[in-house]
Amino acid sequence: xxxxxxxxxxxxxxxxxxxxxxxxxxxxxxxxxxxxxxxxxxxxxxxxxxxxxxxxxxxxxxxxxxxxxxxxxxxxxxxxxxxxxxxxxxxxxxxxxxxxxxxxxxxxxxxxxxxxxxxxxxxxxxxxxxxxxxxxxxxxxxxxxxxxxxxxxxxxxxxxxxxxxxxxxxxxxxxxxxxxxxxxxxxxxxxxxxxxxxxxxxxxxxxxxxxxxxxxxxxxxxxxxxxxxxxxxxxxxxxxxxxxxxxxxxxxxxxxxxxxxxxxxxxxxxxxxxxxxxxxxxxxxxxxxxxxxxxxxxxxx
Ligand code: AMP
Numbered sequence: 001x002x003x004x005x006x007x008x009x010x011x012x013x014x015x016x017x018x019x020x021x022x023x024x025x026x027x028x029x030x031x032x033x034x035x036x037x038x039x040x041x042x043x044x045x046x047x048x049x050x051x052x053x054x055x056x057x058x059x060x061x062x063x064x065x066x067x068x069x070x071x072x073x074x075x076x077x078x079x080x081x082x083x084x085x086x087x088x089x090x091x092x093x094x095x096x097x098x099x100x101x102x103x104x105x106x107x108x109x110x111x112x113x114x115x116x117x118x119x120x121x122x123x124x125x126x127x128x129x130x131x132x133x134x135x136x137x138x139x140x141x142x143x144x145x146x147x148x149x150x151x152x153x154x155x156x157x158x159x160x161x162x163x164x165x166x167x168x169x170x171x172x173x174x175x176x177x178x179x180x181x182x183x184x185x186x187x188x189x190x191x192x193x194x195x196x197x198x199x200x201x202x203x204x205x206x207x208x209x210x211x212x213x214x215x216x217x218x219x220x221x222x223x224x225x226x227x228x229x230x231x232x233x234x235x236x237x238x239x240x241x242x243x244x245x246x247x248x249x250x251x252x253x254x255x256x257x258x259x260x261x262x263x264x265x266x267x268x269x270x271x272x273x274x275x276x277x278x279x280x281x282x283x284x285x286x287x288x289x290x291x292x293x294x295x296x297x298x299x300x301x
Contacts, residue, residue: 001117001246001249001250002040002116002246003041003043003116003118003239003242003243004120005029005032005036005042005239006045006128007028007045007120008027008030008123009029009030009048009070009078010025010026010079010080011079011080012026012082012083013081013095014026014084015083015095016085016089016228016229017086017087018228019275021229024275025059026231026276028124028145028235029045029124029235030232030235031122031231031232031277032120033065033239034060034063034065034236034280035240035264035280036239036240036246037065037243038263038288039243039247039263042243043116044067045113046069047071047072047076047102048070048073048078048079048101049075049077049078049100049101050072050075050077057070063281068113069110069113071107073101076101077098077100077101078100078101079099081096081098083095083231090204092230094149097149102124106131107131108135109132109136114135114136114137116136117139117250118242118246118250119132119136119141119143120144120243121142121143121144121145121165122145122238123147123234124150126146126150126158126160126161129144129164130157130164133164140250141250142165142166143165143167143242145168145170146168146178147170147171148177151174151177158178159194162195165196166197167196167197168199169234169237169241170201171203171234172184172187172202172203175191178191184201185209187201188209188211189211192212192213198212198252200241202234202238204230204233206220207219207220207221208221208264210257212252215254215257217254219258219261219264219299220298220299221265222266222291224272224273226273228272229272229274229276230272232276236264236267236271237265237267239264240263241261241264242260244256244263244264245257262295263288265295266288267288270283
C-alpha cells in the first residue's frame with residue numbers, strides 16, 4: 001500500500017563544525033519521501049519555485065517516487081532553510097527560514113493522491129496538513145510531524161490538526177513545549193489525551209519511543225561514528241517507519257511497530273552519514289539488511 005507524504009521541499013544551507021554546504025536539497029517531505037520509498041510506493045505533495053532544478057524531480061522519480069503532486073509555482077522561490085550544528089552535532093540553531101512559496105501553500109492534491117489510505121504530514125504549517133486532509137477520501141492512518149516553530153506561531157491550527165490525526169511524531173523538547181510537562185513520557189501521555197492512537201517521541205542520538213494508551217516500545221539510535229550532517233534524520237526516520245507500516249496494510253501490532261521503529265532508525269542512521277540525500281542515494285536493500293543484523297546483535301539480550 002502506498003504512502004502519501006506532504007511537507008516542505010527545500011534548498012538548505014547547512015553549517016556543521018567541519019563543513020558548510022549551500023543550496024542543497026532538503027525539506028521534510030524530501031527526506032521522508034525518499035526514506036519511505038525504500039519500503040512502499042510513495043507520492044510526494046509539496047511546492048517549489050522556479051529556481052527548482054529538474055534534476056531534483058528526477059532524483060525523486062529515479063527512486064520510484066510519484067511527483068504528480070509536486071507543484072512548481074511560477075515566479076516563486078523555493079522554501080529555504082539555514083541551520084548550524086553545534087559541536088556536539090546533535091543540537092542545532094536555525095539561522096534563517098525563508099518560507100517563500102511555502103508561505104501560502106494550499107496543496108491541490110491530484111486525483112491519484114486522494115484515495116491514498118496512509119498519509120504522513122511531514123513538518124510544515126499545520127494549515128497545509130489540514131488542507132490536504134480535507135481533500136482525502138477516508139484515510140486509514142494519518143500521522144503528522146511538527147516542530148517548535150508551529151507550536152509557537154500556529155497553535156490553534158496545530159490543535160485542530162491533532163483532532164484529525166492518528167499519530168504524532170515530534171522531538172522530546174517539542175513534546176515538552178507542546179504540553180508544558182518536564183518529563184518526556186508524561187508529555188507523550190498528555191499528547192495522547194487529544195484522542196491520538198499513538199505518539200512517537202524522537203530523542204536524536206538517544207533514539208526514540210512509541211507510546212500508545214497501553215504500550216511503550218523503545219529503540220536506541222544505531223551507533224554511527226560517521227555523522228556528517230544530521231539534517232533530515234527525523235524526517236527519514238518517520239518516512240521509513242510509516243512506509244513500513246503502510247506496506248503491512250497499516251497494522252499496528254507489536255511486531256509491525258517494533259520493525260517499523262527499527263527500520264526508521266536504520267534509515268536515519270544512513271541519512272546522517274552524508275549531506276542532503278547523498279548517503280541515502282547510495283544504499284540498497286542489502287546494505288539495509290546488513291545494518292539490520294548488526295543492530296539486532298547490538299540490542300538483543
Ligand atoms: P529534520 O532534521 O528531520 O528536523 O529536518 C530538517 C529539514 O526540515 C530541513 O531540510 C529543512 O528544509 C526542513 N525544515 C526546517 N524548518 C522547517 C519548517 N519550519 N517547516 C518545514 N520544513 C522545515
